[in-house]
Amino acid sequence: MRPNRRTFLLATGMSALASRSAFGANERLRLGIIGAGGRMRSLVGAAEKTGVDFEVAAVSDVYAPHREQVKTRPCATNATLHNDFHELLDNKSIDAILIATPDHWHVRAAVAALAAGKDVYLEKPVNHTMEEGVTLKKAVRSSKQVLQCGMQQRSWAHFRDAVNLIQSGAIGRVTQIRTYWWQNYNTTWIPENIDTSKLDWKMWLGGAPDQPFDTEKYNRWRWYWSFGSGAMTDLFAHWVDVAHWAMKENEPTTAFMLGDKFVQQKWECPDTQQAALRYPSYDVVYEGSLNSSIDDGGLEFRGFDATLKLTRSGMTVYRERVKKEQNPVLKADSFQDGTVDHMQNFFDCMRSRKEPNAPVEAGVACANAGHIANLAYRQGGMWTPKHAS
Incomplete structure (x- = not known):
């Protein structure tokens, strides 16, 4: 009989997710x-x-x-x-x-x-x-x-299960993690029509260089260096954070990145990327562009004993050295946006004063991974700690 999610977790020594407590019943x-x-x-x-x-x-x-x-x-x-x-x-x-x-x-x-x-x-x-x-x-x-x-x-149930499986050794030693994210919104997303008489553009600019209002920059600020850092800190940052969390290493030793502006020449950040970051015990690769998005985004942890594929819709585990009809050995779907549980965790920690699921060190580490990849791109394709600027 094919193992279900519960029997697989029990067989590999995993426990259920910790229970979540409510905020104060009488506190607003x-x-x-x-x-x-x-x-x-x-x-x-x-x-x-x-x-x-x-x-x-x-x-x-x-x-x-x-x-x-x-x-x-x-x-x-x-x-x-x-x-x-x-x-x-x-x-x-x-x-x-x-x-x-x-x-x-x-x-x-x-x-x-x-x-x-x-x-x-x-x-x-x-x-x-x-x-x-x-x-x-x-x-x-x-x-x-x-x-x-x-x-x-970090608060999404099946991501927590996946990290537990990886850290328990259930899929064997992991040496490579593939990440990807394709978003084909370029031809369908309509920028918001802004009434500049109701916008404080100077305040919006903040510490960025003074410049006249630009509809494209206001709506698609992520793709301009003064306001954002492109896909590497918007999309890749989510996935590399899961890699850091699962592998317990968050400081890359080398980074490579190819980036191109194939879709939007007027943007400053590349719209098409292939990046690789080397850590002491594993590598992470990323690819993404603004083209066909049938795969959306996800990760693949390649272990010696199994491959774990992970998306926001769920996770699937494929065992090595088993018959094709026995795979996947585990398939778990996601039924709720993890942002709800993440907000709940924040509220719980406000009451308990405990450390939240995504502490500041984790947030800075995944953002920095994206920044390091961008540094590699802007420095000719490669970054090492000796070439950090």
Whole structure:
């Protein structure tokens, strides 16, 4: 009989995921929002699905229609609206801040929130530069606040099962991890039409070079170096974080990257990438582009005894040296977006003051892996610690 998910886990010595506790039954959590675009709307939606009693007390965004849109949600009907996020931090009744701004504002906003005594949920990549990563870690570890980095795989049930299997030795020694992500949104995604009279463009730029408003840069900021770092910190960062977590090594010794602008010549970051990062005991490879996305994104852990294939939809394990009809030996599907459990973990840690599932060190490490790959690209294809800048 083909083993099911439970019998396979038991046979390899795995245990069930730790139980999750609720926030205080009689405590209402008050949240402040910095950056009220599409990703923030998803985060608030995930928070609503946890069942935790909370309200959005204040919303900050430099574009008025975004902050006004959040106020239409039942959890935010009494929220105050702000252009400058520092006004939120002066509100002593706010318990935590959710941050989903463009990347170049992440560390600035997070450090200010921590200094104001707020717990923080910070979207990934948590640091826009490697130097900012040092600043963020120091700010978190010198405070008493909880900071959850937005790598939701760390709270996603089947990702946790997969990491347990790998670390138990169930698939044998792993020496290579393949990662990939294709997103064919270039021909279907329509940029938002921006009313510049309702946008504080100077504030949006922050520390970036002064420049006139540009619709493409505002909508697709991830692909411009002053605001984002392309696919390597947007997409690859999620997958390399799972590799770091499973393999317990997060500092690459060498990186290679080929990058091209085959789809969008006006972007600064490459839209097509092939990268390889070498760690002391394993290699990670990544490929992605803005073309056919039938595979979407995922990882493959190649062990001596089995291959574990992992996506956001589930995981599958294929054993070596068994008959074809006996494979896969394990197939587990995902039934809930891990962002819900990740937000729940954040709320739980606010109550317990325990370390969250995605601590700052993990967030900085996966962001830095993407930055290192980009450094390789910008330095002719290769990076080593001797050529770190």
